[in-house]
Amino acid sequence: MSDSTATGAKVRVLIGKPGLDGHDRGAKYVAHILRDAGFEVIYTGIRRTPEQIVDAAIQEDVKMIGLSLLSGAHNTLFKRVLDLLKEKGAEDIIVFGGGTIPPDDVPGLEAMGIKAVFGPGTPAKEIVDTLNSCLA
Amino acid sequence: MTNDLIQLVDIALKDGPISVRAAGRLMSLMEDQPWRLPELFHAWAAVRQGREDELSEQIPMPRLFLGITGAPGSGKSTMTDALVGEYREKHPDKKVGVIAVDPSSPFTGGSVLGDRVRMMRHATDSNVFIRSLSARGHLGGLTLGVKGVARVMGLIGCDVVIIETVGVGQSEVEVTQVADLVTVVLAPGQGDSIQMLKAGLMEIADLYVINKMDREGSAQLHTQLLSSLNLSFDKKEVTDVQLVSATDKTNIDQLVDLLDKRTSEQSSDWPALREKRMYADVSESVLDQARMLLAGELRTNPDLTKQIIEGTVTVHDVAQVLLEKACDSTQEV
Numbered sequence: 443m444s445d446s447t448a449t450g451a452k453v454r455v456l457i458g459k460p461g462l463d464g465h466d467r468g469a470k471y472v473a474h475i476l477r478d479a480g481f482e483v484i485y486t487g488i489r490r491t492p493e494q495i496v497d498a499a500i501q502e503d504v505k506m507i508g509l510s511l512l513s514g515a516h517n518t519l520f521k522r523v524l525d526l527l528k529e530k531g532a533e534d535i536i537v538f539g540g541g542t543i544p545p546d547d548v549p550g551l552e553a554m555g556i557k558a559v560f561g562p563g564t565p566a567k568e569i570v571d572t573l574n575s576c577l578a
Numbered sequence: 579m580t581n582d583l584i585q586l587v588d589i590a591l592k593d594g595p596i597s598v599r600a601a602g603r604l605m606s607l608m609e610d611q612p613w614r615l616p617e618l619f620h621a622w623a624a625v626r627q628g629r630e631d632e633l634s635e636q637i638p639m640p641r642l643f644l645g646i647t648g649a650p651g652s653g654k655s656t657m658t659d660a661l662v663g664e665y666r667e668k669h670p671d672k673k674v675g676v677i678a679v680d681p682s683s684p685f686t687g688g689s690v691l692g693d694r695v696r697m698m699r700h701a702t703d704s705n706v707f708i709r710s711l712s713a714r715g716h717l718g719g720l721t722l723g724v725k726g727v728a729r730v731m732g733l734i735g736c737d738v739v740i741i742e743t744v745g746v747g748q749s750e751v752e753v754t755q756v757a758d759l760v761t762v763v764l765a766p767g768q769g770d771s772i773q774m775l776k777a778g779l780m781e782i783a784d785l786y787v788i789n790k791m792d793r794e795g796s797a798q799l800h801t802q803l804l805s806s807l808n809l810s811f812d813k814k815e816v817t818d819v820q821l822v823s824a825t826d827k828t829n830i831d832q833l834v835d836l837l838d839k840r841t842s843e844q845s846s847d848w849p850a851l852r853e854k855r856m857y858a859d860v861s862e863s864v865l866d867q868a869r870m871l872l873a874g875e876l877r878t879n880p881d882l883t884k885q886i887i888e889g890t891v892t893v894h895d896v897a898q899v900l901l902e903k904a905c906d907s908t909q910e911v
């Protein structure tokens with residue numbers, strides 16, 4: 443579950459939208475369902491740079507970063523986030539993504555280090571279960 | 579990243595991005611295990627042993643712990659963002675810390691921490707450290723981890739630490755226990771002169787900010803507040819009132835000047851106050867640990883209470899056992 447220790451500490455997740463993409467329904471939806479699943483969700487808003495997302499994630503010491511993108515620029519922007527995390531000694535933070543990502547792109551994203559990708563219509567339970575299994 | 583407190587303090591006091599990571603992790607430890615706060619002092623002393631020429635004897639303290647409180651949506655985060663921007667301009671080589679608390683769900687314990695959305699332009703400024711905290715069920719406007727996180731902010735050299743409470747009602751006034759100065763943010767449309775009369779929130783301000791001065795009703799609110807303040811007859815200190823617009827950044831420079839002025843006027847009183855609080859925090863942590871130890875003992879040995887009642891075991895015996903366990907657990911740390 444999202445309780446990481448016996449002390450009632452919570453799992454902290456940052457939800458970010460990199461690039462010039464204004465579609466924020468999906469990101470807010472995910473923030474909401476994760477909240478309801480007991481996570482502590484740091485929402486950072488739309489049109490952020492990968493640098494802003496990574497720096498925020500490190501200060502917030504999150505376990506996971508969720509990137510939401512419906513603009514089509516996921517291949518470059520997700521890669522940039524992963525590169526920055528490595529550069530800053532934070533490659534142990536788990537990164538997953540969602541949005542309108544063509545199924546053909548998913549293997550490539552996973553190969554570069556994105557833990558899981560969730561496309562349009564993914565049920566809430568599937569998202570929560572996958573995240574929890576990443577923590578186990 | 580390690581979870582060893584001494585190593586983390588050591589790394590947090592070095593240069594480069596990894597120090598930010600360590601500071602973030604230290605804050606998580608303070609948040610998840612607030613009772614470990616006293617270990618921070620010990621870690622500082624241990625790290626300092628090899629680095630005396632570099633580090634001060636005591637954990638460095640910010641010049642100002644600034645509390646910002648007020649009703650939900652009054653503009654606390656937007657104003658914090660504006661303040662950080664103005665501070666960074668006025669004191670370019672100084673570091674600013676922000677601790678922003680948002681509420682947790684009473685049903686699931688989860689939360690959405692959204693204060694940071696308003697402050698994202700500072701995310702890549704290495705002289706700004708922003709940390710969002712969930713209330714984690716704690717009532718009062720803050721959360722248990724705030725004190726430790728604030729200490730870590732001091733440790734990494736923040737000159738000013740801004741503490742934003744959750745959106746409060748009238749009786750969550752805990753921020754007065756951690757802040758040197760408390761700012762209450764008001765916005766038009768949230769009540770009239772009757773609200774001004776009420777106890778609680780309206781009594782704790784060192785400084786009132788009327789935000790959203792770009793909105794209708796702010797001038798009227800200003801007048802009401804001033805006349806209400808005139809009614810107090812035994813006010814020990816002056817209460818300033820500043821009209822601002824956080825979104826338009828109107829009068830934010832005046833607000834920062836006012837805060838700097840108040841800080842230099844009052845800060846001579848703060849070391850004693852802070853020391854008193856530090857003692858209280860430490861004894862609270864010690865008691866918390868004792869309580870946890872006792873709870874653990876009662877869990878593993880449920881007959882203990884019964885044995886005490888029957889007279890076969892004395893409280894003194896139990897205390898002896900607990901004390902030995904406490905000694906063991908400190909050696910592990």
Ligand code: B12
Nearest residue numbers: 463464465466467468508510513514540541561562563564
């Ligand atoms: C609603 C919508 C809009 C709304 C957005 C409202 C808003 N504030 O979000 C409006 C009308 C403003 C809009 C505008 C535009 N849109 Co539009 N829009 C859509 C539409 C129809 C639905 C998106 C949506 O909200 N879905 C509902 C949410 C809940 O689903 P979701 O975001 O996919 O999220 C789910 C999963 O993907 C996943 N998920 C998503 N993010 C994350 C993150 C994490 C961490 C996790 C775990 C999971 C996860 O979980 C969710 C639940 O299953 C899509 C088409 C489509 N079918 O997707 C086009 C679409 C995204 N839009 C598109 C375009 C082109 C535009 C415009 C450029 C159009 C224009 N020429 O002006 C503008 C640009 C807007 C901008 N500023 O960026 C294209 C994008 C094409 C591309 N990728 O190359 C799409 C795909 C339509 C299309 N087929 O062409 N749009």
Ligand SMILES: Nc1nc2c(ncn2[C@@H]2O[C@H](COP(=O)(O)OP(=O)(O)OP(=O)(O)O)[C@@H](O)[C@H]2O)c(=O)[nH]1
Nearest residue numbers: 649650651652653654655656744745790823824825
């Ligand atoms: N017109 C106007 N709107 C403002 C001003 N300051 C903040 N707002 C808006 O008020 C809303 C709430 O602002 P926040 O800064 O999130 O308020 P908050 O007090 O931090 O809210 P909580 O943390 O949820 O209690 C946002 O839509 C802001 O854009 C202002 O000076 N003028």
Ligand SMILES: [Mg+2]
Nearest residue numbers: 654655693742
């Ligand atoms: Mg806020």
